[in-house]
Amino acid sequence: MKNTIAERIQDFLKQFPPFSMLGKEELLMISGQIRVLYLEKGEYVFKQDEKCHDEFYIVREGAIGLYRNIGNEKDLVDICDTGDLFGLRIMIIKKNYRMASLANEESIVYAIPSSVFKPFIDENKDVNSFLLETFATHARNYYTETEKGKRIDNTISIDTANDLSTLRTISYRKKPLICTSSTIVKDIALEMNNRKVDAVVVTDENRYPIGIITDSDLRAKVATGLFPATAMVPEIMNTPVKTYGKKLTIAEAQIALIKNNISHLCITKDGTRSSKLVGVFSDHDLLVSFGNNPSVLIKGIKRAKKIQRLRYIRKQLERLLKTYLEQDIPTLHILNLISEVNDALVVKTIELSLKEMSEPPHVKFSFLVLGSQGRREQLLLTDQDNAIVFEDVSKEAYESTQSYFLELARAITKNLHTIGFEYCPAEMMASNPRWCMSVTEWETQFRTWMTTPTEESTLLSSIFFDFQLVYGDSGMVNQLSDVVFDGVNKSKRFLGLLGVSALQKPSPLGFFKQFLVEQNGEHKDTFDIKTRAMMVLIDGARILSLYHNLKGVNNTLLRYEKLAELESNNKELFESCAKAFRVLLKFRTRQGLMHKDSGRFIKLNTLSKSDKLKLKRCFKPIRDIQEVLRVRFQLKTLM
Structure with a gap:
């Protein structure tokens, strides 16, 4: 007589390794001896320091959280979803559990007897290796949600995150007893x-x-x-x-x-x-x-119920950033990983803010991040730059529609501030009516900036044209992108005016090759690494990308990479610009982490001679890219 329950379990298990590595008869034999656990939310599978069970587990439905108990607090280490294994200590070292596992929601878990499964570990090297790797990394099985080459939920590659984590050198206790x-x-x-x-x-x-x-x-x-x-x-x-x-x-x-x-x-x-x-x-x-890697942080973000939890995760991200810098992980990898977590934080903040509203939005909308976050270059917690675009409505409905999205924007910006993203001093945020408009109003605004430019509109263009969609409808954002490139193609004069702005940035060095510092104000006698160095490289990459119609490429390093492909005669220059930007970005980030600020204003007397030389080497590409802009757009005739 057929055991239908065992067959159903078999059908489930064969989807996931290491069970997918076994034959049909072997899997059916294992399935027939599995216990099915039905867990209410908050119910434990096992507790920290408890003696190892004679079983390990796989999640059938729901979610199982793995926690470390620290005093009276539980620190979330990982969340196991459908197909994830946990409780593997019995198969590896048979010591007491170092973590607790409990159901984060109503869940079904299969308990697999270790004695039943052990022969397959001994006989099958692939099964053995998989279990060892899963136990060692406490990482989820990436086959659960992905196929080879795909990314999870458009956020982060689990393969990449785990590879980076395991390739880091260890952080050990330096003062042992x-x-x-x-x-x-x-x-x-x-x-x-x-x-x-x-x-x-x-x-x-x-x-x-x-x-x-x-x-x-x-x-x-x-x-x-x-x-x-x-x-x-x-x-x-x-x-x-x-x-x-x-x-x-x-x-x-x-x-x-x-x-x-x-x-x-x-x-x-x-x-x-x-x-x-x-x-x-x-x-x-x-x-x-x-416990402190991007994939774990993103899973924590997705399951967060309160803004305060997001603030805690953002602090963990700062520690991760510090570790990445110490390990000299490539800058572009750091930017991608940190940006994915930042984007996930913003998305979750919007979702929680929408729940605060008395009713859902009646029309589609898009939430855009601008400036450094829009370029995916925001490593430190700088101030917010964001905007809302909403679907066109009738004249009669416009005021009430805008009022709704302004209220939503105030909730979002307030919650982002709670997480740690400071308010923008210039109020370039979606909570400002100027930056919360319908798609048609935004199109009109963009065209006005390009056809009748002013000093203010040139500055705003340099911020708003580095926009990136993080939540909502992509169609309206694509419309805005088309408006920008259409305006650029009709008149190169606008790019020339942006170039003038890049040339007018204050120089990093004086006539005698000394650093030029701020002469007055709050930051007197400090070196402004953002305005005097980084912004020229950012501006140059943006202007030339617009010139070449490079759509969908906002990141400064990626822009220079594409430009090097398009202009072989300037390949060496663009590569040196990218190298200089990497050095400046890392330098500013390290300064910010050290002094717990934005890292923008640097006290030169705190730098070593080698650090000062490292900075000065970055300044030649700045002068060279300014010269390219000057010649290409004939800026002498415009100034």
Whole structure:
């Protein structure tokens, strides 16, 4: 007689690895021994520090959150959706759970007995590798929602995010607790408790590591009575220790911990046991490393119910940014990943703000981000630049329609401010009636800026023409883009006027090659890296991209990349402009993280000689791109 329940489970499992790697009969045998768990929201599958179950789990329906308990607070590490595995410790190291798992919503989970599945791990290398990788990274199985080459929900590639995470070098504890072999166990237990650490490294007189004692050793060997508290450290320590160098990657650390069935690695000066101890890396540190990656943050954003949760995630993103900079991950990768998370934050903010409204919108609308965020170059939390475009309505309905979207915009900008995006001092935000209009009004505005330019309209064009849709209808945004390129094609004079603005930016260096600083005001005696250096490169890329009708390319680095392809005679110049912009962007970001501000105004006396030279090398491409604009648009005749 057929077991229809087992067949249904089989049909589900065969969609996902590692089960898709098994034969039909093998899968049916496993399915027949699976328990089905029905979980109410808030119900635990297992709790932190609980003894490992004899099963691991896969989500059938719903969502299971994985949490670390920190005091009385639960810190979300990951969320498992349909097809995701969790609770794999029983298959790998059989230690107590380091995280809790509970249902974030009503869920169905399949519990798979470890004894039933273990033979397939032993016999199938692909299954073995998949489970090891899933356990080590605590990453979701990307086959759940994607096919090869596709991106998840138009946000971020899980492959890319996980690859970047695992290729980073580890962040280890640089001041580990140490003791000598003449220490009594009771003393080190008290010190571990006082320092709130889970391990002590035993070193010799040269500070070379010779052994390690963890909290689990104290429980297993002392608390059980096998050894007295007065025993000497060498009696219970684990030796020899596993040592690695400071450049150990997260991926390598995962493998080392799992392969050796240990919870701690000793980091030494040259990676050997015959060298000084410089730190300790634990399985907890590994969890922290994976808990703070873009894919996890985006999943957290999508499930957030309150703005305050988004603020917490944005702070995590700042820490991730700092790590990326320290690891010298390519700038374009950093921009893409941080921008995806920022966009997800804005989208979720809009969704939560719409729920605050008394009624849904009656017409289509688009929410645009402008300036640095529109160019996908906003690494630090600078001020907001955004706008709303709504569908055309009758004259009679215009005022009430605009009033609705202004109210929505006020809610959005207020919530973005709560997250950490400052209000724009010039009020270039959707909550300003000037920047919340129908598509026809926006088209008229854009045409006016291009046909009868003024100093203000030239400035506004440089901000608003770097727009990007983050929420809503794309059709209206495409209409606005067509208006811009149509106006440019009809008259190159407008590009010339934009070029004049680029040439009028204040110079970074004086006649004697000294940095030119602000002469008065709040930022007196500081160097304005944005206005004096970065903006000329941004303006040059924008103007030449408009000249070549490069639609859909807003990012400055990508614009120079495309320009190098289109103008082979200027390829070297455009590549040097891109290199200079990368250096300036990273420099400003590091300054901002260091001083907890926008990084725009730099105190030169805080820079080293090498940093000043690095900055000065970026200034030649600035002069060169200005010369290209001057010659191409005959700007001497326009000024």
